[in-house]
Structure formats: C-alpha cells, structure tokens
Amino acid sequence: MTSVSPPRAEPLTPFAIEPAVDPDGTVHAVLSPQADLPLYAGHYPGFAILPGAFLLDAADRMIRAAGAGTGELAEVANCRFRAPVRPGTPVAVTLRPDPEATRWRAELSDEHGLVATFVLGYTGRP
Known part of the structure; x- marks a missing residue:
C-alpha cells in the first residue's frame, strides 16, 4: 500500500516570522499576530x-523558514496549551532540535510566561 500525503493548504500569514538560528541549531523567533485577524x-x-492550531502551524x-531541512511534518508527539494568547500579544x-532523533521541541511564551509546548516529529533529521 502506498502512502499519500494530503496537499498542504497555503498557510494564512497572521504572523511576522523572523527566525534566528544559534550555532547549536536552536531557532528563536517572535510571532506578532495582528489584533484584528478574523x-x-x-x-x-x-x-x-x-x-492553538495556528501556534502549532507557526x-x-x-x-x-530557518532552513532546518527536516523533511515533512510526520507527527505531533506532544502538544500542550498552557495559557491563552490574546489578540495582538x-x-x-x-x-530546539533533538540531535538523536527527528524531532524538535518548541516552547512558546508571552509576557506572562509559557503558553504552549510541542514536540514535532519530521521525516528527516534536524
């Protein structure tokens, strides 16, 4: 049986994404969602x-965007939403890439603290 990936929809762009990459491969960026998004x-x-789906997609x-070359997103191994993100925040x-696996660990925070954590698995190594 052949596996077929569904086509990816063109993402909405409610965020300003400007990633910076450290020498160890850690990616840092700030999402700036517009306060008037429908x-x-x-x-x-x-x-x-x-x-939360927009945070995960972002x-x-x-x-x-950081050029990590990780292949296709294959799994969301862990997903926890810890606090709401209000409009315009x-x-x-x-x-952070996991050098022993095909996963990335994500931490998202606003001015009040942690809002979400994810572990994303890909078809290629970070």
Missing part, C-alpha cells in the same frame, strides 16, 4: 484567543 471572531466570542513554519518561540 479568526478571533469565533474563537471564543467574548474572550477572543489565538487558536512553529512548523518557523522551522522551515507577541509570542516568543524557541525551537
């Missing part, structure tokens, strides 16, 4: 927050 309207009425896009992102 995606806030229905997520959640009366208490708008940035959807982490994946930052790895790719900048989010600092740190992505």
Whole structure:
C-alpha cells in the first residue's frame, strides 16, 4: 500500500516570522499576530484567543523558514496549551532540535510566561 500525503493548504500569514538560528541549531523567533485577524471572531466570542492550531502551524513554519531541512511534518508527539494568547500579544518561540532523533521541541511564551509546548516529529533529521 502506498502512502499519500494530503496537499498542504497555503498557510494564512497572521504572523511576522523572523527566525534566528544559534550555532547549536536552536531557532528563536517572535510571532506578532495582528489584533484584528478574523479568526478571533469565533474563537471564543467574548474572550477572543489565538487558536492553538495556528501556534502549532507557526512553529512548523518557523522551522522551515530557518532552513532546518527536516523533511515533512510526520507527527505531533506532544502538544500542550498552557495559557491563552490574546489578540495582538507577541509570542516568543524557541525551537530546539533533538540531535538523536527527528524531532524538535518548541516552547512558546508571552509576557506572562509559557503558553504552549510541542514536540514535532519530521521525516528527516534536524
């Protein structure tokens, strides 16, 4: 049986992504979601927050923007949302490659602390 990956949709660009890469391969960037994005309207009425799927997608896009050459995203091995991200709040992102595996560990924080952590697995080594 042949495995076929679904086509990737063109990502929305609600973020300014400017990754910097340390000599050890760690990626640092800041997400700057616009406060007036339409995606806030229905997520959640009366208490708008940035959807977690956008944070996850942004982490994946930052790895790719940094030229990490990791192949295709194959798994989300761990995903924890710890705090809401309100409209217009900048989010600092740190992505660390696991040199013994095909995974990246992501930590996302705002001015109040940690908002999400992910472990993303790829088809190629970091």
